[in-house]
Amino acid sequence: MNHKFSKFPTKAGRRSLSRSISQSSTDSYSSAASYTDSSDDETSPRDKAQVNTHGSSDFCVKNIKQAEFGRREIEIAEQDMSALISLRKRAQGEKPLAGAKIVGCTHITAQTAVLIETLVALGAQCRWTACNIYSTQNEVAAALAETGVPVFAWKGESEDDFWWCIDRCVNTEGWQANMILDDGGDLTHWVYKKYPSVFKKVRGIVEESVTGVHRLYQLSKAGKLCVPAMNVNDSVTKQKFDNLYCCRESILDGLKRTTDIMFGGKQVVVCGYGEVGKGCCTALKALGAIVCITEIDPICALQACMDGFRVVKLSEVIRQMDVVITCTGNKNVVTREQLDRMKNGCIVCNMGHSNTEIDVASLRSPELTWERVRSQVDHIIWPDGKRVVLLAEGRLLNLSCSTVPTFVLSITATTQALALIELFNAPEGRYKQDVYLLPKKMDEYVASLHLPNFDAHLTELSDEQAKYMGLNKNGPFKPNYYR
């Protein structure tokens, strides 16, 4: 069970499975979190009367006076989110979201603010709430509220607060949402449960997280999905960046910030050679670690061989390893028995999607001593003095102990914006009451909006070449099944 959420046994607990929590997990070392004032007063925002400088009080944030600080964070984020800025410019003339009334439930961070303000620039009206009780950057929420976006969110909500905020977003007089942007499915769930009639006007749901997408597919199977939904979690650009490339960068960062380990010469076993594992292995090998992998799937195992990694069973190598990293998505991949056999000082951490890959529960037993040596770092001490170094209590290392580059979040946010535009403007009948992947052409458009960051110059097909390939000159260039 995820430690952090143990107070919230049901949905809130499941939310922690969502990959996107990473964006602003507040017990991270994220710099963004560092400016959050810790000396805040203890009054609940629900009990405060606040008004922004335009006279509006249709919001509920920690402290509207923090708006200026938050504005600067948003401006810094904008620098690495030029795709959204250019989307604002390209689409602004036509206001493709004119008439859209979007209710959103996501992490509320500077990056999200850039997204929201882009949606507004494209013509939409927005109301927003947080999908996680800890992840809100209060100053950013204040900055949004100050400019007139009704935001209902603060860091450290109770579960009751959480649902209250969602309700305030949806249930408001004289305004009814016609688009939903969700991350985790709680907003969607609430509307289904409390205000099913809202769906009569809703043109579509855009969902970002593994968990939320899973819920949508279940609704769809059960025949209960009553509007089209767009699964942006599985779009190519998001998958590749969040997994392969992002993990390539964050595995090193997460290990360094927590343990100051030197990578050169370290013996590392990576459990799982999917995209996440591939990213981890690439980075560690490049920095001089000696990496082997475990796999259940012979295809991935064969790729690992060709990429120069020995494929082993964990038990064969566990005694020699300096670092053990799980990236399987499975549970109990590292068992107590294997933890017992690790050598003194072995570092154990998890880059997969759940917090059960390492059997951490088995370590909470009387014969073992836990010693917290730093934030996110525990020494588990065996009776003979052996210490195993457990990071983030087995939760996701990259979410807990490293930062996610704004550039990666830009890709996700741009995808969300395009999905909203597509669903809102799609002609009647293009989308049924089902879950869709973003059309490949839009994936390609998201990618193309990010190329200027790299000063990359695309080649264009000549008419003759397009004809030869059977392609439209403007794409899509990949079949829909490409991933």
Next chain:
Amino acid sequence: MNHKFSKFPTKAGRRSLSRSISQSSTDSYSSAASYTDSSDDETSPRDKAQVNTHGSSDFCVKNIKQAEFGRREIEIAEQDMSALISLRKRAQGEKPLAGAKIVGCTHITAQTAVLIETLVALGAQCRWTACNIYSTQNEVAAALAETGVPVFAWKGESEDDFWWCIDRCVNTEGWQANMILDDGGDLTHWVYKKYPSVFKKVRGIVEESVTGVHRLYQLSKAGKLCVPAMNVNDSVTKQKFDNLYCCRESILDGLKRTTDIMFGGKQVVVCGYGEVGKGCCTALKALGAIVCITEIDPICALQACMDGFRVVKLSEVIRQMDVVITCTGNKNVVTREQLDRMKNGCIVCNMGHSNTEIDVASLRSPELTWERVRSQVDHIIWPDGKRVVLLAEGRLLNLSCSTVPTFVLSITATTQALALIELFNAPEGRYKQDVYLLPKKMDEYVASLHLPNFDAHLTELSDEQAKYMGLNKNGPFKPNYYR
């Protein structure tokens, strides 16, 4: 137009598009080719009366007396094709191909011989012919004929010989094929045209090549496909190995053998960042070349950026490049205008799938002088003395100028064997008259048969883990859309 095949304007010409031609392209530096005696007599094999030591004359090869030499080549190939050998062992007891009568049309090489003899060991009867007029290893054909496989093929067939050989395989008294293994679709085409009634007994077609698969899909669309067909060209293991990994190895080999170029510090542009381009870029960068890429597809372009390659237009960089490599599958990717702007000594070659990526035709003009400096290496000399080094006349470098490791061919051959077993044994109704991809589970089985080569040890799911993941413990582990 592929130079080599220009005499055969229609189907035979198209055969050169097939990727699998690589396996034994005889104008390569392939060692296999080196032992082919060049002093052979000039009598056509069709005019010779030959008998093997068992008294059979149901074959037509160059010289049955070369059998012993061919046998040794087959034995050498077996050492790197342990997957097939282990398939022989695992499946031999039950003879899963007992009753199968397979007619095959592929390149005839030592590696193919290992496949054929595996099929025989599994219970099949086989008759075989060549899919390419140049690629037959005469000694191997002799060795097969000696052991009793009716083989009709020799190096240097005429087009008339080509169809005669196919006919002799299909049209034989007292034996009717019930399975087809094809590479390029010529055998299938011949049966459709001449002996359509054969299809009444045929349980399925296994097709290996891009071209052949394309023909099958066209038949299917036209409603004319009358038996199930298995597309092994697009199976995961084949794609990954033939493209990414195989090109990673062969780009270096092909360039070295032809030009003795030093890679360190060379400025290289790779056109196309698909799997082939990725393989080329990885290898060249690793050896110290400075690589940039061109792309039409923003998704691949973004991957290139993240992988550390500048994305440029060819015209922007063409003057500075030491090496230009095409991997697009498109045509006229390198134009005459760009060839005109290359610097003296620039090397130009093609790793894509056709021979039209470089506009070689434009170089055959009076103002330019061609000078053949080595096999597969031409200097094209401009009036001002500038020389451009063109490899393999723009045909596939890795097929023409490097070798394909037996290990890669083993993967393809194993996939073919499994596809034959699957189609032959499938219960009525599992496969309709359509084109199928190999079931993911079989892909995984092919991979697993190759893991012992690397002493790789797979991990097995526990019951609990399999349940948690919703997987069968024995796979498939990947969804069918995985690639």
Next chain:
Amino acid sequence: MNHKFSKFPTKAGRRSLSRSISQSSTDSYSSAASYTDSSDDETSPRDKAQVNTHGSSDFCVKNIKQAEFGRREIEIAEQDMSALISLRKRAQGEKPLAGAKIVGCTHITAQTAVLIETLVALGAQCRWTACNIYSTQNEVAAALAETGVPVFAWKGESEDDFWWCIDRCVNTEGWQANMILDDGGDLTHWVYKKYPSVFKKVRGIVEESVTGVHRLYQLSKAGKLCVPAMNVNDSVTKQKFDNLYCCRESILDGLKRTTDIMFGGKQVVVCGYGEVGKGCCTALKALGAIVCITEIDPICALQACMDGFRVVKLSEVIRQMDVVITCTGNKNVVTREQLDRMKNGCIVCNMGHSNTEIDVASLRSPELTWERVRSQVDHIIWPDGKRVVLLAEGRLLNLSCSTVPTFVLSITATTQALALIELFNAPEGRYKQDVYLLPKKMDEYVASLHLPNFDAHLTELSDEQAKYMGLNKNGPFKPNYYR
């Protein structure tokens, strides 16, 4: 001029040139610093009366009660300094430092404590002070004092405190040093100036820093060096680890912790391709950055070419760069004019050995606005709004913004211990009044003591092989000029 030390115009300022300052620079993100209590009382340690639990008051630290915390830090450091621990074991029987009276002046950190306690275990008596007014870990100093080592050091000394502490180490009744371990040369300088007669008994000086070594060579040239000195700064193991390998790790860490930058696709120019530059380039390229370099030396430039980096002049590329890193050891490598031409958001930092590689002084002018956005991160804002991101005010990034792995410090500390043993035990006449490099055989011994960390198994020469190579079986294997 180094900003931090600007209050101390002379020697203390120069100390900042020393590479070894890195080990505990206290304005870093170093974990070690994090536990230093910030609520300390303001009384000067010189005014406190403190007694350890053994009744001794021959020390001066911040707070002797922090000893337990410091002990634990020492224990953690010991885990990665097994070479020193094994040195304790191997040499303990014979006590090679029995009779040695060592006065030391170094950074006082957990790692130094492991060294000091090793020296004691080998038979030495030690007195210790700090070579830097900021770098002392107070808890560690307390732990040393508690076990009976006379330590005179605390974090935040005044310059007067600094020299007072040195004096208290040297000038003590009934005890006279016969060995000096120095880092920066201040202790040596003090003894020369105040207590020259001490040198009558001193058998040698071991000096660790660039600055201190430079001073020793000057003394030697001037004929004023009156005892042998060992330059451990230039030993192979220290050079290779501190430069190539350590920078390979710390450049990524330093950039991530300060800017959360994504490396993939970033355009980076590294000024200088010596060992430091090579380490930076290797790491950045491996993580997907597109790296070019500048060089003045054609040999290094040619190496860069062969390693796959474009060699450019800074002015040619400055407009396109995302990151500019200096590693030259020279000054004004990045000029104001070049800073003016950088693009918005460009990150500028220094990995070389001084703080003048970037002309930071030129940025302190009225038309530019400085904005501190995080610790160690300044935005310099041009009148047109362009921001350049300056890290650590141009001081060494890896010392200021990343940590140095204990393993690297272990190599240095082991080298220091061996140099002390060598000088103390050398037969009369082996060393004159000159500056020596550590004998190659000792370098090799230091390396061999660290191999068990990697479970590395050395091969031994057979008698026959040793004879063939003209080598002693136990080394040295390298000529003395090897580096």
Next chain:
Amino acid sequence: MNHKFSKFPTKAGRRSLSRSISQSSTDSYSSAASYTDSSDDETSPRDKAQVNTHGSSDFCVKNIKQAEFGRREIEIAEQDMSALISLRKRAQGEKPLAGAKIVGCTHITAQTAVLIETLVALGAQCRWTACNIYSTQNEVAAALAETGVPVFAWKGESEDDFWWCIDRCVNTEGWQANMILDDGGDLTHWVYKKYPSVFKKVRGIVEESVTGVHRLYQLSKAGKLCVPAMNVNDSVTKQKFDNLYCCRESILDGLKRTTDIMFGGKQVVVCGYGEVGKGCCTALKALGAIVCITEIDPICALQACMDGFRVVKLSEVIRQMDVVITCTGNKNVVTREQLDRMKNGCIVCNMGHSNTEIDVASLRSPELTWERVRSQVDHIIWPDGKRVVLLAEGRLLNLSCSTVPTFVLSITATTQALALIELFNAPEGRYKQDVYLLPKKMDEYVASLHLPNFDAHLTELSDEQAKYMGLNKNGPFKPNYYR
């Protein structure tokens, strides 16, 4: 004992130790060798009367009529030797070798011809002979003779021919050498023995090979060296290029051309982690091989650890290895006992400097069968059928089975030219009767002449910077002990 030279038991045999033999080893796959007509008449060149088109007969080559073919080879080589061409241009005005009479004894290849013609262009008179009885490219020798350089060399000389040719170069009426360029020391030896008075006029010897340099140092130690000698073998640029970079390229090439091995996933052990080993390991790891190393020297072993290679004893891993590569310079590194324990199909080869690293002699025993499967490839077959694949009979793989890029030879040739210029023009007294390394500044000049090949742009020090660093603006930038 080197197989090839076994007929020449003494000096000629030792010549095979010389690294530089690589340049034209004639049993290689070198393209250069391929055009040598094999149908030559059998008359000894010594018995032929030949005259070039200018009427001169002061030469002795295989066939003067091959001059045109040789000229084209020289022109092709010139394209990659632009450093020499630019040296011709820069120094031609002043003719720095005017008056020099150079007698040379080197491999005679197209690359050497570019060197010789450069020396002539700079004012020298040259007479030339071959340092190896097999390595002469007859056509190139003819081309040189045609332009008036007295060349005495052909492919396939007898030992008597060998010394006759040397004698004809030295002992000629009306011409006495004042400079010697030697490769292996045979020419120097001959002059010492037969014409010691020649040394009265000789201003210096330039020696290229390990063996020749070794002889010179012995002469020097014995007090018998009577002129200055320049050791160009140990210059930085030559060492780095011939070892690290050249081996990085040639290990892959040598293995591919002989065995067509796929590198991905192969288990490889490299014996020795000096520059050669580092080059091999870098390339193999980059292509997906799993590499471990053996070392006797703890410093190199520690570098291997940090670079991500396991350090093992050969016996620990020998059973699992797919490839064994020696790079130690030592003998019997791979013993018969270890060969006995290799697995079936294991490839064994040598990249070090002698042919005794693998105990090949021990394999020439009755119980083992040798089977030559290709040029340079032997299968050694154990009684149980196990085959070990031995390349080049244990001689240097990169010399026997791959090619050396002209660019690398250009560096060596340029260094030789500069050494000749330096010695010829040095003021009286600069060089004594001793062996010298090329001054660092000249090393740097050699490097700088090769930078244009890479379009590399050097940065120049400002006056202020040069002063700060204590350097001359034009170099040298490295201390003389740098390597």
